Amino acid sequence: MKPEDQLLIQKAYREFLEGRQVKPRGGQKQMIADIAKSFAAIAEDEEGRRKGNNHLIAIEAGTGTGKTLAYLLATLPLAQAREKRLILSTATIALQEQLLLRDLPDLKKLTSLDFNFALAKGRGRYLCTAQLSKAAASLRAAEPESEKATLSLFEQELLAQPQAKDEEVLTRLLEDFAGGRWDGDRDSLQEAVPQDLWNRLTTDHQRCTNRRCPHFAAACPFYNARRELEQADVIVANHDLVLADLALGGGAILPAPEQSYYVFDEAHHLPDKALNHFAASFRFNASLKWLQLLKKSQPDLLRALAASPSATSQLNQILVPVDELVRDLGVLYSQLLDGTPFKDSYNPSQPVFRWPQGKLPEEVRQFAGQLLIYFSTLCRLLENLVNQLKEAQDPEKGSSLDAEIAAEWQPLLALLHSRALAAHQLWSLCAEPDQEGRPPHARWLTQHRLSEGDEDLELAASPVTAAGDLAYRLWSRCFGSALTSATLTALGKFDRLKQRTGLAEATPCHSYPSPFDYQRLGILEVPKQACDPSQQQAHTDAILDYLETELQHPQAAALVLFSSRRQMNEVYDGLPTQLKRVTLTQDQLSKNRLIEKHRVRIDEKKPSIIFGLASLAEGIDLPGKYLTHVIIARLPFSTPDDPVDATLAEWIESTGGNPFMQITVPDASVRLVQACGRLIRQEDDQGKVTLLDRRILTKRYGSQLLNSLPPFKRQLS
Known part of the structure; x- marks a missing residue:
């Protein structure tokens, strides 16, 4: 240095x-x-x-x-x-x-x-000024946008139209933005905007026309924020x-x-x-719907863009891949629906089937390869059309297309291009065989049972580890x-x-290591009530017995962490009235509201107990008097029904490894440390961590988990 x-x-x-x-x-x-x-x-x-x-x-x-x-x-x-x-x-x-x-x-x-420093956020957190103007104009217009012949199919099916009930919100947003009282950042709004309306008012990189937009120079919130980033x-x-x-x-x-x-x-x-970023999914019926809409609207597009020979050429070519996709997707949908042995998951409306080690049947993989070719062609054609419509809005380009017509159609075609790209990603993950000796991709099918008897199939694929993508995309470049x-x-x-x-x-x-003196500040106990959670009813009864014994006092400030929502609710229902009255559950309130109400109770010198799931085992800060007892119902082993984890476990086992000891136990160790970390947040905090899972004392992996925890004084019954 x-x-x-x-x-x-x-x-x-x-x-x-x-x-x-x-x-x-x-x-x-x-x-x-x-x-x-x-x-x-x-x-x-x-x-x-x-x-x-x-x-x-x-x-x-x-x-x-x-x-x-x-x-x-x-x-x-x-x-x-x-x-x-x-x-x-x-x-x-x-x-x-x-x-x-x-x-x-x-x-x-x-x-x-x-x-200098600045906060970076994606486009989706910022207002698109052009979209706000368009939405407000559509409400004022005598003829709603959805009644225009050229856009009706797209607008009604793909882009949500602002409703009359949104007029007051839109008017307020427009006035506040025009008057300088709002900077277009969603996070700075005083009142929340419904998600469906906000989706109408923002954009993404596909639909944004960037420097061709008339609002780009001074009135674009996203690019104004980007300019600040350039100076940071x-x-x-x-x-x-x-x-x-x-x-x-x-x-x-x-x-x-x-x-x-x-x-x-x-x-x-x-x-x-x-x-999550490197995974992809594809819904059959939803995709067939927008592909068929594109086909039906192709004549309208031809009329609207007739002034451009290039656009006309692209549109004339587009029907070939669309027709092939509609045909092959329909055939594959029927085959998968009839031939897949779905298994009920934790969500009864979404049965799941996972292919062992992510290996698709050869017939399905061949279908994927053909679909990939068609979607590649469609992506190329739609991208060319979108680029031509963007150029038509740039007065320096001298396009033969009318700028207003281009502006009218470009967001819609950009949306279709985004959907085609997402489909291309999924079929690419399904068509390419996994490399020998490398972890496979997980591939699974979910059956969605929709309202009024409708249904859809969703095909998903994901790497089982992000290691390769992170190494290639990030570590090799930064x-x-x-x-x-x-x-x-x-x-x-x-x-x-x-x-x-x-x-x-x-x-x-x-x-x-932490500078905190854990031996002096805290106790880790495994009490006599702790038992093996495999005996579900006995374990629930043991939790109730411990809570009734240890938390029936006016200074109680406790966090009880569960691995199962079902067990959390069973324990809550079984609490005596006095304890139930001072207990807040994660199902009753949002995370922030839960913490806020707990703090108020403690400030009022009242007892307060929080029942929570995994999301409360990390990232909450309740120092001092606000939390003196953390109770962990069971060791936080991951659920075995996740398709990605299950595929990785299969692969490790096939290579002679032990997925439980190589994945499940180490991951549980991290989550257990995080849960214990809720207790001592400052150097003068004091309290106790209780683990109501006896496996930490009886199983061979238990000593490894215990040794990874903060060095509290231990009381192991």
């Missing part, structure tokens, strides 16, 4: 500590040093491109380490010195708000570091937005990966988020990246993280 960079970081750290009037923490200092040394060691060529592969680092930092300040101080000065952008990616809104409202403003105010040294984003940007090729929403340092906070969420969280290890090792994220085996990984 250059001496001047080291001095700058050390100076900023001293300034921050003095400004906050806090003492340095050992783990925090070590984290600053490790990240700074790692990022400073990255070599670059004369054009600023990274050389070598020593650009990644993973750090687990226990609660109370102060990791946010650590990674900010370690990365920001180096990013600025190398003229790179720093992208901070989180998994939760709460952490984004902490960065934007406290950590970054304090760093700028208390230190001599000079930087630090960009706060979330994992979904980073992955969406990579899916678009990188550099479409955020700065190019090659010119960016990334810090992934809450990085243990990244693999699951990535899996200039540098740090992954951090309080829970990156599983059973004390980083092996599971590397497997799931595609980090190279040689990637340096460090773990800094």
Whole structure:
């Protein structure tokens, strides 16, 4: 590291500590040093491109380490010195708000570091000014848009029209935006807008005409926000937005990966988020519907775009792939519906069938290959049409098409292009055989039983691990990246993280324990009531017995975590009246409202108990008096009916591995640590963690799980 960079970081750290009037923490200092040394060691060529592969680092930092300040101080000065952008990616809104409202403003105010920061969000969070104007005009028009002959089929079936009940909301939004009282950001609205109406008022990269739009220069909220991003040294984003940007090729929403340092906070969420982005699905009847609508509307399109020989040529070609798709999809739908042994899932209206190890029958795979060809052709034709309609709206292009007609049809064809691209992705995952010796794709079929006797089949495919995609799309391209969280290890090792994220085996990984004195602050108990959850009724009775014994006191401030909604509700129904009166369940209130009501009760010196599921085992902060007892009903093993997990387990078993010990136990270890982490949030918190699952004492994996937990004082009955 250059001496001047080291001095700058050390100076900023001293300034921050003095400004906050806090003492340095050992783990925090070590984290600053490790990240700074790692990022400073990255070599670059004369054009600023990274050389070598020593650009990644993973750090687990226990609660109370102060990791946010650590990674900010370690990365920001180096990013600025190398003229790179720093992208901070989180998994939760709460952490984004902490960065934007406290950590970054304090760093700028208390230190001599000079930087700008901004929040990055996708287009879907911003108003499209053109869409707002169009929606408002359609309500004022004597003839509704849906009655226009040329657009009726598309508008009625594909694009939701604003209803009369929306007129008041639309009018208010238009007035507030025009009057400068609203900046077009959905998150800054004082009153919520219904999702169906908001979908009408926003856009995506396919439908947006960018610089050809008359509102682009000054009145586009999304591009106004983008201009702020261009001036920012630090960009706060979330994992979904980073992955969406990579899916678009990188550099479409955020700065190019090659010119960016990334810090992934809450990085243990990244693999699951990535899996969602790299998966695809396809509904047969819904797709047949829009394909048939496209065919019926082709004559109207020909008349509307007759002035362009090129557009006419594309439209004349479009019927061939559409006809082939309608025919083959209909045949395949019937075959799958009649020949698939569906199995009832946890949702009775959605029976599921999963192909073992994701291997499709050869006949289905051949169908997929043919459908892929047709969708490739359709995507190409629709893309050409959309590009021509966009150009027609640019006065500098001199198109033969009328700009108003182009503007009228372009959003609709762009929507169809998006649907065709999504279909292409699914059939690509189904047509390509899995590589020998590599984890397969999961492939499964869901039967949707709709209202009035209708039904549909949904074919889905997903990689079983995001490792390959992350390695290819992100790690191979970014200039540098740090992954951090309080829970990156599983059973004390980083092996599971590397497997799931595609980090190279040689990637340096460090773990800094929490500075909290867990032996003094907390107790971990497995009480006499704990039993094996395989005896379901006995386990439910044991939970009730423990709660009635331990929580019938006026200072109760407890969080009870369940792995099953059914058991949570059974226990709640079985509570004595006095306990039920002070118990809040996750089924009764939203997460935020639940926490708010719990805090109010504790402030009023009343007992309060929260019943929650997995989502409350992480990301909630109830320090001090607000939470003194965490009760975990059972070990948080994942459910075996998830198609992706089941396919991965099959593959591991087929290669001679043990999926339970290689996947299930390590993942449960992470979730158990997160659940225990709800208790001690500050260095003076105190309380108890209770585990009502005796398997942690009787099974051979139990000692591994116990050893991975914070070092509380233990009381094991």
